[in-house]
Amino acid sequence: MNILVTGGAGFIGSAVCRQLAANPQNRVVNVDKLTYAGNLASLRQIENYPNYSFIQADICDDATILGILRDEKIDAIMHLAAESHVDRFH
Numbered sequence: 075m076n077i078l079v080t081g082g083a084g085f086i087g088s089a090v091c092r093q094l095a096a097n098p099q100n101r102v103v104n105v106d107k108l109t110y111a112g113n114l115a116s117l118r119q120i121e122n123y124p125n126y127s128f129i130q131a132d133i134c135d136d137a138t139i140l141g142i143l144r145d146e147k148i149d150a151i152m153h154l155a156a157e158s159h160v161d162r163f164h
């Protein structure tokens with residue numbers, strides 16, 4: 075299964091990516107904007123897995139996301155992108 079994970083560099087998203095990528099039958103495409111909440115270090119364990127890839131992109135960019143969905147033949151989407159710590163912005 076080809077799975078798109080949005081926000082995959084976040085705390086929860088990175089755990090989901092690691093779990094999904096542990097199964098070689100899954101292909102995991104991680105899309106994250108890499109704002110303050112994203113941390114690629116949490117994905118080091120899987121960064122070289124053949125069934126894992128990372129794309130830095132904004133999920134609000136329709137053309138980019140539609141291209142990823144088409145090019146990667148995505149079967150399922152796990153939408154985990156959310157900047158819940160809005161109190162950090164002044």
